[in-house]
Amino acid sequence: MTATQLADFYEILQLSPRADQDTIERVFRYLAKRYHPDNQDSGNADTFTRIAEAYRVLSDPEQRARYDIVYEQVKATQWRIFDQETTRSEVVADARIRSAILALTYAARRNDNANPGIGAVELETTLGCPESLMAFHLWYLREQGLILRDHSGRFAITAAGVSQVLDGGGPAKPAAYRLPAGEMAEEQPMPAD
Secondary structure (H helix, E strand, O other): OOHHHOOOHHHHOOOOOOOOHHHHHHHHHHHHHHHOOOOOOOOOHHHHHHHHHHHHHHOOHHHHHHHHHHHHHHHHHOOOOOOOOHHHOHHHHHHHHHHHHHHHHHHHHHHOOOOOOEOHHHHHHHHOOOHHHHHHHHHHHHHOOOEEEOOOOOEEEOHHHHHHHHHOOOOOOHHHHOOOOOOOHHHOOOOOO
């Protein structure tokens, strides 16, 4: 499995990468029951297959260790927006952080509207953003009505946030949040926020 084809088994099972074996087992049983094709109310064969594959890998300590190595490598390179070129302009960097938060929360809601939230720590890790700076951007986006805290305390995009993402052309690919090497920040168009 190459990094570009890496399925996010933790996301599929709605788990933290730090989840223990008991938690993996418990969540798998719940999701397998919910999405099993024989379940007339919520069965989904494709989802069930993805859940079973994620469980197969994450429940085996050796396979999980191999998966985690690749997973961490992918996460380390994905959505990185802090680099030397970006830090030349805090305003451009801030706009990119907010755009990235909206893109991630948009994708989370689109992928699972019933559980659309993303935790602050997950956002910090994914975007490589310090906690204090992330707190500022989360505050700003909440005040603008573009995100909110869901029932579990995680951040989810609002309808106004979805409209802003769509008005801006949809969620950008991770590379859109990085400046090309050698480019001046002032010369780059600022993403909508």
